[in-house]
Amino acid sequence: MKKLPVARFLFLALLLPLSAAAGPLEAQLSAYASAAKAANPSFAGFSAARGKTLHTQSFTGGKADTPSCTSCHGKDPQAAGQTLTGKAIKPVALSATPSRYADPAKVEKWFKRNCNEVLGRECTPQEKGDWLTYVQGQ
Template sequence: MLGAMLQAQGFNPAMQEYINTLKAQAKQENPNFKDFSSSEGEKIFKLKNQGKNGEMISCQSCHGVDLKQGHTNAFTGKAIPALAPSANPTRLTEVKEVKKWLKRNFKDVFLREGSAQEKGDVLYYLIKQ
């Protein structure tokens, strides 16, 4: 069953372990937590907020609308490779990198670190891209 779940979600074993850790944290934060939601992750990804430098931004400001295409960082002008794992198989494979970028990007857009629920929702959205 676990093998089928990993295959269905698309996460490698290390990332699935991180997802499981986020689920445990989300359950501690909210006893009614059941599972992450890709539709909620999509809402978070698209939500505009007064973020870094006081600008109204969303995750799409740097990653673009089509996650299968590269985009340009709105702050640095640097190229960002496609975020969608279907277009860039190296995405969402290294837990250390995923943690670093989730933390940094939540702080840039929402001026705070995301909750376990928010991180999991965003990861469920991204893995489907």
């Protein structure tokens, strides 16, 4: 078998799109960034600080018994949470549950359900990206 010279290998590797090497979470964040930029041309990127605020802030538009993400997920993203019925919820921090965001369809399902319950509406792409950026760093 003929060996591929290192320089040629590196050149070919650079031709591959970066998204092909990116994982599901990075692809999801990239899609949210595109949608956020389309909705707001001045969008300049996601913010873990805004994501933390979204996670801890209380809202009045959703259900009264779930005014914030912390109602079920708790204040510490690395700790397990609990539903109102007592069912355990795995930690939302990527460091504690590495495979949690591997399925984009599940991520969207839970954003839709949880945002409607907490905020009383769907989250914007920027809110989703900010929140994922926050839990990614935890």
